[in-house]
Amino acid sequence: MRMKNKVVLVIGGASGIGLAIADRLAAEGAEVFLTGRRSIDVDAAVDKIGNGAIGIVGDAGDSSDIEKMMETLRSKKGRIDALIFNAGVSEPAGLANSTPDHFDRHFSVNTRAPMLAMRAGSSLLGKGSAALLIGSIAGVKGVPTHATYAATKAALRSYVRSWTAEFAELYRHAPA
Template identity: 40%
Template sequence: MEISLRNKSALVTGGTTGIGFAAAQTLVEAGARVMITGQNAERVQAAATRLGSPAIGIVADNRSVEAIAAVARQARERFGRLDILVANAGVTWSARIEEVSEADFDAQMAINFKGSFFAIQKCLPLMDRGGSVVLTSSCLDAKGVPAMAVYSASKAAVRSLVRTLAAELAPRGIRVNSVAPGPIDTPIYDKIGLSSADADRLRDEEARATVMKRMGQPEEVGRAILFLASDAAAYVTGADLRVDGGWTDI
């Protein structure tokens, strides 16, 4: 089945690397006009260049409601409307409970949950019937992994938000779903404060823990996002689609 998003417009938050970039790329390849956001101006420009002419890069801090509102205004100016919102921006730091500072706690919650919540709120006026919201949750919302308490809690909040907003927005004809990645080979492993050797060791351990005995690729999550964003999933809302090689459920 070929999915076409011709004449559709989409916003992908956190779209410069990893899963976010892969999602933006799949949407562009399906014919959508895509706006991506990120905090680093150089990465935003590089990602937009790689995506090509249908893509627009915007520098924005997902922790700032004002910045999110500004992105929504730019989407209105550039596109007139939004058909698809992929609320993907997220971070993680690995730390046991005794090591978690208030600043680290607040930052993860602000980016992973608060940012997604307000991205939806600010973009809703741009969305009509048939619109689709896809959030990036995580398999860790259902697994107990040491040193991942804050990240896991933030993603459990995202999963809860999907259920609530799916019910709340159904009368407006807007679907809300999420993808729950498991071990995906993205730069996030190198950003959680581990040495290169420890990051590689973690990749290997998580790959072996899956039924498929390998890491997933960002493009595999991107294709799941494409499905949920498209009319191919017209009767799907409130779902959390696991893309984890069987890590969680088997």
């Protein structure tokens, strides 16, 4: 029960790796909130996890949905101990097939959405809390047919480095 009483938000937690993260953290005692785009998937994930998990339906690529997710956490708990941004899109395409839509879909969910989530959620992250943004080895090495996906994850790594410096500066001046 290493996560007892910890409030965790898993964005993109209704399937895949996000569901596994949410499930494991709930088993470790966390109060888990998970999001997904479709209520049928969110409900199924909540049923599978049990342990009081709460589902929120919302599109991680939509800034107003992100705001609503954070409002739910603010009104129900007043804080987030671990904000986990897991949602991701990865569709193969060589350069010749890398259309503007393909680019926008990837950057919207993999890079823009974590920035929006951090912007909306950072005021709920107190001392000792954590933000986990799921990257990929693709963010540090070349991956044929996944160049745009790789670029989104490289940009995310860059965001994290800058936010880390920004938060360090903020907390340096925060009251103890």
